[in-house]
Amino acid sequence: MxxxxxxxxxxxxxxxxxxxxxxxxxxxxxxxxxxxxxxxxxxxxxxxxxxxxxxxxxxxxxxxxxxxxxxxxxxxxxxxxxxxxxxxxxxxxxxxxxxxxxxxxxxxxxxxxxxxxxxxxxxxxxxxxxxxxxxxxxxxxxxxxxxxxxxxxxxxxxxxxxxxxxxxxxxxxxxxxxxxxxxxxxxxxxxxxxxxxxxxxxxxxxxxxxxxxxxxxxxxxxxxxxxxxxxxxxxxxxxxxxxxxxxxxxxxxxxxxxxxxxxxxxxxxxxxxxxxxxxxxxxxxxxxxxxxxxxxxxxxxHPSSMMALLALLLSPLLYLWFRTALRLWVRSPKRWLALAGMVAVLAAGLGALVVAWKAVRPVEAAATWQPFESTGRAIGEVITSSGIGRSVSWVVMILAVAGVVSLILRQKQLWLVGMYLVMASLFVVVASAEFGPVRTFFTGVWYNDPPRLASLLPLVTLPLAAVAAVRCWDKWIVPMVVGRPVITTIRPESRRAALRGFALVIVGAVVTGLLGFGTQQANVREAQSAATPGYRLTEDAPLVSPDELALIQRLPAEVPAGATMVGNPWNGSALAYAFSGRKLLQLHLLGEVPSDATKIFDGLNEANSDPTVCPVIRRLQIGYVLDFGHQEIRGWDHGYRGLDDLVTDGVAKLVDSEGQARLFKLTACGQ
Known part of the structure; x- marks a missing residue:
């Protein structure tokens, strides 16, 4: 097709x-x-x-x-x-x-x-x-x-x-x-x-x-x-x-x-x-x-989103603290006492933030992602909205830089620039800083994972770009079309005002189209192209192939609802639970399993010769084996050799198959 x-x-x-x-x-x-x-x-x-x-x-x-x-x-x-x-x-x-x-x-x-x-x-x-x-x-x-x-x-x-x-x-x-x-x-x-x-x-x-x-x-x-x-x-x-x-x-x-x-x-x-x-x-x-x-x-x-909110609010809260401290210093008759109180509030707030920052995070053993680029490149990716190796988003970059300049020159909402710098700094640290305790302190909340922090950058870049876009509209485009500042109402009795309003709508539609066209370029197209293959069902798919999915879809008619299957979760067989409702012994790649389940994974095919296998089969109530071979995600190999050659070893019989995907029913141990 x-x-x-x-x-x-x-x-x-x-x-x-x-x-x-x-x-x-x-x-x-x-x-x-x-x-x-x-x-x-x-x-x-x-x-x-x-x-x-x-x-x-x-x-x-x-x-x-x-x-x-x-x-x-x-x-x-x-x-x-x-x-x-x-x-x-x-x-x-x-x-x-x-x-x-x-x-x-x-x-x-x-x-x-x-x-x-x-x-x-x-x-x-x-x-x-x-x-x-x-x-x-x-x-x-x-x-x-x-x-x-x-x-x-x-x-x-x-x-x-x-x-x-x-x-x-x-x-x-x-x-x-x-x-x-x-x-x-x-x-x-x-x-x-x-x-x-x-x-x-x-x-x-x-x-x-x-x-x-x-x-x-x-x-x-x-x-x-x-x-x-x-x-x-x-x-x-x-x-x-x-x-x-x-x-x-x-x-x-x-x-x-x-x-x-x-x-x-x-x-x-x-x-x-x-x-x-x-x-x-x-x-x-x-x-x-x-x-x-x-x-x-x-x-x-996700708790990391809550921590991101705290990080984003650091700049506005510091702005409010300085504004309040300055007002108290100018107006309070006991300025030194007021200042001491404000310093105590600041110290308590920062202390609470540090405690929360260290407490709400995954275990350090899970935060193992490494930096992947230089500091200069990371800074460039922040400015150009090209994080994680994407193309430069030119329109967004120009608007965001213009928004920063506009806020600084007008001395307005500078805390918004501070929010941008906080999130940008976190991304630069995770993307380029040397792996160690300092990097883990700042970015361990996000598993030291650059993509997680890259995904937060639009949250602070978009408002700056919007500032520039709206200011451009108000100061340049509207006066050019209607000859005066922004029209907020259109009086029905004024034909000229109605015509100006209509012209403004037409120009607005054109500008919107141009903005949409300018922002829907290589940056987002590359993200779409990168994500698409992961959702395609192909013969060499990382987890489940078309044959394997076809077999999974027949499981409800072949495996009783209360039965437990065993399979190698790393080859995609664990997804049979989500797709068919038939449960497997291990439901996640990193999931905890019963302590003696390794006896099944490593020696199920020895059930007729090893007397220690059958008691485990009965205790875990295992009745079926879903065999998708040894093609695992990311090319890994976690073994599970005990699930091989089950028919040859007289442990199970073949119930159904689709290509190389097979469903066995155990026959050993009186099953």
């Missing part, structure tokens, strides 16, 4: 997922929308903030459900939603009585249409690339971490518990942030979608809807709630190869992907709560409530 026809067929296959997409949108947005409605938040902010609040609700509901004796479903989500909405309603009403609060403005339908177009444009630009990467709804990433992620979703569906304290028991662990897995399992449970379809639909919504909405909300916080801000931030949200595409390729790091997508809203709420930037028409109390409501989801998506 020609390439274009195949691409068209893959695209059309997504039409069958429209009900799943609608269900996914409802799951990710409706609970949060109810809370935001109760908080009297309206407009773009209501939609943008709703997804992070929903993730928090889902993650907390997953923790609470086992305590209440409830299976994981929409029921515990609904219970927590009602509780949070009632609290929000009560706090908002109290704030309306005790604080000066601006009532929500009347709906401006024209502006609303502009914001909607901006959101849809961003969703299209990102969504088309994600669909091209995924290929078909049933595709799955053939990467190391995906064995855990897909099996964890199946594990939640089977056990009925999505708690972060129980999901990790699948591999013998004690805690694993499971917010992403909770959302995916809800979608699979509600719609009946297969695990791969639920994963792809969820990631499509998070990448092409949640992320750009968050970027637009953050831009509104910095530049005001205007259509031009939404358009600039929306188009720019699709301009980076480093996010969302990178984390859907490398790893794959789905929990980090969700956490990063939630960060713009959390950062915007934090800045509003601190009194920086443009405010929601709510009281500061309500904004603080919304910020706190977004934190559980951010943390339980």
């Amino acid at each position: 020609p390439l274009n026809e195949k691409a068209l067929e893959d695209f059309l296959s997504w039409s069958s997922t429209i009900p799943h997409v609608l269900a996914g949108l409802a799951i990710l947005f409706v609970p949060g929308l109810l809370v935001l409605w109760a908080s009297r938040v309206r407009g773009v902010a209501m939609v943008a903030v709703s997804a992070p609040v929903t993730v928090s609700i889902a993650a907390v509901a997953a923790l609470v459900a086992p305590v209440l004796g409830l299976r994981w479903s929409l029921v515990p989500v609904a219970i927590v939603t009602v509780v949070v909405a009632v609290v929000a309603l009560g706090v908002t009403r109290l704030a309306l009585k005790n604080e000066a609060v601006n009532e929500p403005r009347r709906i401006n339908w024209l502006a609303g249409a502009g914001h909607t177009v901006a959101i849809l444009t961003a969703a299209f630009l990102i969504g088309r690339r994600l669909l091209a990467v995924f290929g078909t709804p049933e595709s799955f990433s053939q990467t190391f971490d995906n064995v855990f992620h897909l099996n964890a979703v199946r594990y939640i569906l089977d056990t009925g518990s999505g708690s972060s304290f129980t999901v990790s028991s699948m591999t013998g662990g004690t805690f694993y942030p499971s917010a992403w897995h909770d959302i995916v399992s809800l979608l699979a449970g509600v719609t009946g979608a297969s695990v791969p379809v639920a994963v792809n639909v969820t990631n499509l919504i998070v990448g092409s809807v949640v992320w750009p909405l968050g970027c637009i909300f953050l831009a509104h916080t910095l530049l005001g709630n205007r259509v031009v801000v939404s358009v600039a931030a929306g188009v720019l949200s699709a301009a980076f190869g480093a996010f969302p595409l990178l984390l859907l390729d490398f790893g794959v790091l789905y929990p980090n992907f969700l956490g990063n997508a939630l960060l713009p809203v959390a950062l915007g709420l934090a800045l509003q709560a601190l009194g920086l930037g443009y405010q929601l028409p709510q009281s500061r109390t309500v904004v603080w409530l919304l910020f706190l409501a977004a934190l559980p989801g951010l943390t339980l998506a």
Whole structure:
């Protein structure tokens, strides 16, 4: 089949997922929308903030459900939603009585249409690339971490518990942030979608809807709630190869992907709560409530995203500290005492940050990623938005540099430049600093992993680029078209004003197209090209080949539901659990297994001659062997030689096969 026809067929296959997409949108947005409605938040902010609040609700509901004796479903989500909405309603009403609060403005339908177009444009630009990467709804990433992620979703569906304290028991662990897995399992449970379809639909919504909405909300916080801000931030949200595409390729790091997508809203709420930037028409109390409501989801998506938020807030908090200290020094009659108090506050804050920084991180043995480039090259990649070896993103680079210069020259929002420098410094350290305790202190939170920090750079580059884009629009383009500063309203009785407004819309559409074209170049195309092969089902696929998948799909008819299979997880057989629901002895490449399971892996074919093998088979209740050979991911070889030659050694009989993939039923040990 020609390439274009195949691409068209893959695209059309997504039409069958429209009900799943609608269900996914409802799951990710409706609970949060109810809370935001109760908080009297309206407009773009209501939609943008709703997804992070929903993730928090889902993650907390997953923790609470086992305590209440409830299976994981929409029921515990609904219970927590009602509780949070009632609290929000009560706090908002109290704030309306005790604080000066601006009532929500009347709906401006024209502006609303502009914001909607901006959101849809961003969703299209990102969504088309994600669909091209995924290929078909049933595709799955053939990467190391995906064995855990897909099996964890199946594990939640089977056990009925999505708690972060129980999901990790699948591999013998004690805690694993499971917010992403909770959302995916809800979608699979509600719609009946297969695990791969639920994963792809969820990631499509998070990448092409949640992320750009968050970027637009953050831009509104910095530049005001205007259509031009939404358009600039929306188009720019699709301009980076480093996010969302990178984390859907490398790893794959789905929990980090969700956490990063939630960060713009959390950062915007934090800045509003601190009194920086443009405010929601709510009281500061309500904004603080919304910020706190977004934190559980951010943390339980991935704790490193929470630590990224702390790093990003360092600059704004230091700015507020200096401003407050200076004001006290000038106005306080006891200036030295006031200064001493401020120094104590600063020391306590930095101390708490250091303690948290050292506590919330993986074990050092897991943070083994090495630097891969020179310091100069790393700095260049930050400036040019070309992190991890991508091409220079010229339009983004020019706008971001212009944004920095504009803020410095105008002496405005310099803490935003500070945020950029903090995140840029962390990337330079992880990408180029010598491996050792200093590098691990600063970047061990992200496993010393350059791609994880590269994926955070768009979060600080985009606002700077948006500053330049909006300023260019206000100072150059608008006066050129209408002959005066920005038009905020168009009076119906003024035909000339209407014509100018129409001309401005046309020019805006052209400029938007040019910005979109300029940012959708080599940088994002390379990210798409790099990610695509990992989702393709080919004969030399790293984990599962077409033959192996065909055999897996027949397992429900050939292996009883309660039976346990054994296989080499490194060759992809572990994914049979996610795809068929039939359990294997080892469900993850690094999963903990019973202490005597090595007797099976190394000597199952000796069951008729070694008397120590059969007792282990009976204790572990092993009935079948799924044999995908010794072609392992990354070309490794972990042995598992005890699973070879089972028929020859009289230990098992062949039940089914597809190419080189085979399913055996044990016949030894009285099976």
